[in-house]
Amino acid sequence: MGRLKFDFHTATDAAEKARVQAAGGHVLRGRVNGVLAVSRALGDFLYKALPGPPERQLVSCAPDVTCRRREPGQDDFLILACDGLWETMTIEQARALVRCAWQLGYTSCSDLAKRLVEFALMAGSNDNISCVVHILETRRLDSLSAAEVRQGCEAVQLAYPACACVRAVLPLRRRDVSKLDMQGMADLLVLVGLGRHAPAFAAQNVNGECFVEVVEREFVEDLGLPLPDAAFLALCLSWWDKTAAWP
8 A cells, every 4th residue: 555755854865854954953863862753843852952932842733834825626626644644645545535434424523533643553553643535616526426536545555445444454363363253254245335245255265264364465366356346355354453452
C-alpha cells in the first residue's frame, strides 16, 4: 500500500533538520534527538525549554500554513488528521475511502472520520490517530455513482467497499474466525463488503480454520481475488494475529 510522507513537519526535511540542529539538537533515524517523529507539534514540552520564540525550539508549535483557493465542483470535503493516520494511507486513498463510506450511507462527519481511523488502526498504525472530516459540498458526493466510487478505490489499491467496513473486523479475534464453518465464512465476507467472493471460498472449501492460514499471494493465485481485495483480507489476518492475545 502506498504511503504519504509528510517531510515538512519532520526532521527528515532539510530545513527542519537545520532548525533542530541550530537549537542544539540532533536528528537520528529521522527523529528529533532520536525520539520524536515530528518536528512541529503542540505539547512535547521537554523539547521547548530553550529561551526564545517557538521557531528556535527543538520542536516548534509555529504552524506551517498553505493557502489554496477551493476548486468549484472538486473540493467535496476536508480531512484534518495527524501522522497516525497518514502513515498508513495516502491522501488519494483517504479521499477514496471517504467517498466509499458516503455511498454506504455514512454521511455524518463523525462517522466518516471514524471510518478513516478504523482503517488506519487495522492497517497497523501504532501512533495516536486524530482525525476530523468537514463536508464542504454534498451535491458532488451525492451524485457519484457506485461505478465511480469503485473505480476510485481500485485506482488507489483499496478494496471496494471493504475499506469502509473495517468496523466488522476490529472486534473479532483469530480464534473466533478459525471456528467459522462455510456459512459463517460467507457471512463474514458479506460483513466486510466482499460477499461476491463467497462462491470462490466455497468452491475451495475455505472455512475459518483454513482462512486464517491463507497468505495474500494465495488469495490471488488460488481464489482469484483482485489485488486490493487480497490485500484487505491480508490486513484482516494481520490484525487478528496482532490481537490474538487480547481478551
